[in-house]
Amino acid sequence: MSKTRTDAEEFSRPLRRVLVAVLVVLLLALFLLWRIDSPRVERFRAALIDQVVPSFDWALVPVTRVANMVDQFQSYASLYEQNQELRRELQQMKAWREAALQLEQQNARLLDLNQVRLDPKLTHVTGQVLADSGSPFRQSVLINVGSRDGIRDGWATMDGIGVVGRISGVGARTSRVILLTDTNSRIPVTVQPSGQRAILSGDNSNLPPLDFLEDPGEVRPGDRVVSSGDGGMFPAGLLVGQVVMGNDRRLRVSLSADYQRLEFLRVLRSHDLAPITDAGALIAPPVLPAGPDTEGALATDPIPARGTQPEADPEADASTETDGGDG
DSSP: OHHHHHHHHHHHHHHHHHHHHHHHHHHHHHHHHHHOOOHHHHHHHHHHHHHHSGGGHHHHHHHHHHHHHHHHHHHHHHHHHHHHHHHHHHHHHHHHHHHHHHHHHHHHHHHHHHTOOOOTTOOEEEEEEEEEOOBTTBOEEEESOOGGGTOOTTOEEEOSSSEEEEEEEEOSSOEEEEETTSTTOEEEEEEETTTEEEEEEOOSSSSOBEESOSOGGGOOTTOEEEEOOGGGSSOTTOEEEEEEEOTTSOEEEEESSOGGGOOEEEEEOOOOOOOOSOGGGGTSOOOOOOOHHHHHHHHHSOOOOTTOOOOOOHHHHHHHHHHHHHO
């Protein structure tokens, strides 16, 4: 048995050496063939590839299937992670929904207890955004509602979360909305909870500054900014954004409206305010016109001092004594 094994090893060892030598020679020849730069060799290489490569499709099938399986597994893992993330977000949304319902009920009870009368005229019309200005010097969009829908200049527009701008130009079927970021936009706002009033001025940036603050020291980043309703321009209490500190150390507002996804805008109907014709009537009641008797009395009769009796008229006393004596 040991002699048979020795004969087999002595026979296979030279054979392996010959095969390795032949393989090395073939690889070297193939390497040299691919390194030769000649038209004939190039045609030979092209013919060799056309004959050899298609016959190796059967060898690539397992590799292709394994690669597809890996891709499918990675896609499944990604879908599983997305599904878990959506489940977590859904749970959070359910919690927020319950909190919103409780706050809505509480708000309704408070409004009923305080007998608050809401303005029935403050309704809205929803329009679709057709196009934007496309100019770095003018920030505005075009919506598909106009005068036929009752739209008027100056009405506020919202995207469902915060104020977007105001109507500036009304056509029959379309209207132009000037955004809060436009340089021509100026709206009065109130910073909560400090109650500081200011003007939100557009400067063609995503963070418009707050100008004419009453006391900037009372305003902090993160404070809520709402419309003040001054001048009857916007209804009071509309959400505008939050206060942030800009790179130029100015107090600016991070707008709540998503200006990157303006698809539908809500135009708030506002009723006209009654004009003030007599400003003095707001402070003091109107003065009655003075008559002749009143003017004489005011000009001749002295005003008695507090705590003293008015002096008697001697002529009136004499006439009274004469009448009494005759009786």
